[in-house]
Amino acid sequence: MLALLCSVRFGISSAWRLVENWETMPNTAETWTSAAFCEQLRAAGLRPTRQRVTLAQLLFGEGDRHVSAECLHSEVTAAGEQISLATVYNTLHQFTRAGLLRALPVDGGKTYFDTNTSDHNHFFVETEGKLLDIPSESIRVEGLPEPPAGLKISHVDVVVRLVKTE
Numbered sequence: 001m002l003a004l005l006c007s008v009r010f011g012i013s014s015a016w017r018l019v020e021n022w023e024t025m026p027n028t029a030e031t032w033t034s035a036a037f038c039e040q041l042r043a044a045g046l047r048p049t050r051q052r053v054t055l056a057q058l059l060f061g062e063g064d065r066h067v068s069a070e071c072l073h074s075e076v077t078a079a080g081e082q083i084s085l086a087t088v089y090n091t092l093h094q095f096t097r098a099g100l101l102r103a104l105p106v107d108g109g110k111t112y113f114d115t116n117t118s119d120h121n122h123f124f125v126e127t128e129g130k131l132l133d134i135p136s137e138s139i140r141v142e143g144l145p146e147p148p149a150g151l152k153i154s155h156v157d158v159v160v161r162l163v164k165t166e
Contacts, residue, residue: 044098051083055091059101064116066104066131072113106131106159121158134160 041048041056058075059067067075073088092113095101102114106124112131114122121139123132141156 040100044095044100046094046098051087052091052094054079054081054083055088056095056100059095059113059115064114064133066112066114066122068110068112068129104131104157104159119155121160123160123162125162125164127164134158 038048041052046052054076055072058072058079059065069085069089069092072092073083073085076083076088092101093103096103096113099117100115102117104112104114104122106112106122107126107129110129114131116133118136120136121134123134124130125132139158141158144153144156147153
């Protein structure tokens with residue numbers, strides 16, 4: 001997962017300038033995080049475009065989180081960047097295919113994206129549309145059916161739906 005990325009202390013535009021020129025920059029801690037970030041994107045088979053860098057900085061800049069495309073698009077707009085909602089969707093799906101995110105279809109047609117790709121489950125607070133991680137040791141799943149011939153279970157997602165007590 002992207003452990004090292006453009007330092008949060010840089011604005012998005014200045015972070016992109018660092019990314020564009022990372023190969024020629026001196027080896028300081030600030031440029032090293034930028035270079036490591038670019039390498040992570042490249043290692044995942046993704047070219048570090050301006051849009052990907054901007055979205056990744058917002059996604060991975062402050063620890064694990066759960067976001068929808070609409071939420072991330074609002075953050076991009078609030079940061080003063082112009083990236084279309086379609087580009088946000090496409091980038092989230094590219095990051096998911098590259099193993100950088102985990103897609104969680106939770107609420108009807110709405111998908112949330114999790115920056116924590118480890119094997120874990122979730123609480124879903126229905127009234128808030130909010131996901132919370134459940135530590136993996138907190139749930140034990142037993143009695144799964146045998147999959148059809150030629151197939152295997154890749155993982156099991158458990159989503160425990162919550163409502164506020166009155």
